[in-house]
Amino acid sequence: MLKTLLWDTDTAILVLILVLMTILGAVFGSFACCQAWRWRYHALGKKELGQWSVCMHCRKRIKWYDNIPIISWLVLRGKCRYCHKKIGIADFLSEIGMAVAFFMLSWAYLVPILNNWSQLVAAHPTLLVVKLATFIITLIMLVVLVVLAVYDAKWGELPVVLLALSIIFGMMVFVLKIFEVSLSDNPDVIGAIINAGIGVLILAGSCLVIYKASHEKLMGAGDWLLALALALALADWWLALWTIFLANLLGDVIALPSALKKKGHVVHFGPFLVAAFVIVLVLGNCLPLLLVSFRI
Numbered sequence: 001m002l003k004t005l006l007w008d009t010d011t012a013i014l015v016l017i018l019v020l021m022t023i024l025g026a027v028f029g030s031f032a033c034c035q036a037w038r039w040r041y042h043a044l045g046k047k048e049l050g051q052w053s054v055c056m057h058c059r060k061r062i063k064w065y066d067n068i069p070i071i072s073w074l075v076l077r078g079k080c081r082y083c084h085k086k087i088g089i090a091d092f093l094s095e096i097g098m099a100v101a102f103f104m105l106s107w108a109y110l111v112p113i114l115n116n117w118s119q120l121v122a123a124h125p126t127l128l129v130v131k132l133a134t135f136i137i138t139l140i141m142l143v144v145l146v147v148l149a150v151y152d153a154k155w156g157e158l159p160v161v162l163l164a165l166s167i168i169f170g171m172m173v174f175v176l177k178i179f180e181v182s183l184s185d186n187p188d189v190i191g192a193i194i195n196a197g198i199g200v201l202i203l204a205g206s207c208l209v210i211y212k213a214s215h216e217k218l219m220g221a222g223d224w225l226l227a228l229a230l231a232l233a234l235a236d237w238w239l240a241l242w243t244i245f246l247a248n249l250l251g252d253v254i255a256l257p258s259a260l261k262k263k264g265h266v267v268h269f270g271p272f273l274v275a276a277f278v279i280v281l282v283l284g285n286c287l288p289l290l291l292v293s294f295r296i
Ligand SMILES: [Zn+2]
Pocket: 055, 056, 057, 058, 059, 060, 080, 081, 082, 083, 084, 085
């Protein structure tokens, strides 16, 4: 414990890596929002508007100093510098969320890998590759998920290509996690697959049931496919249960009041599923790992 707190060169490098990963997370959060807009323009056949970062209201090009993730939003208080119209909370939330997620995931997964680098290279090179691949694919999947969440929040749709991508990435994380179990001292691969399978039934299954039972009013067809991608990536029934619980809680608190006010208003569940997934990934997956590493 004491050793990890000492400021030697190794620690300084690890702290630097964590800071860089946090900044990278904020940048990717911002990038994901831009991608959502670009995807929208592409879907509407308006390509020319998607080339630059422009204000969506006055079409003025946004200067680089107004495009710094998190900071610019706070400085401008969520408004365009020129026309003073609102930029939207989605950009800010995805930048903050991704910064926190990248920081926590790097701390829980990347730092232990780097700490044991020479040992892993010498004794378990396959395990090293599997661990690094899981980490990187999870981060890429997060970017795709944020694009989906922003798109669903703004336009109430989940683009099929992005859904397919998230399921492919979820599948890859699932295979890597099972493979990592097979490399461990206690290679209970069947148990791990059953665990992930129950998670899929809980998370994707419940979304499918709500989708069918509510005749698409409470949930769309895309939601259960998104839930499938999330359940695969979690590969754990307990975390899957937490995700569906949190997504419903967030949906009830945030979306239901406005849905009750406007008749015929459809709740878009995608953003809540993604938000719950990120929270569960950060708190349910990373925090226990960190607590163990600090022997708390
Ligand atoms: Zn403007």
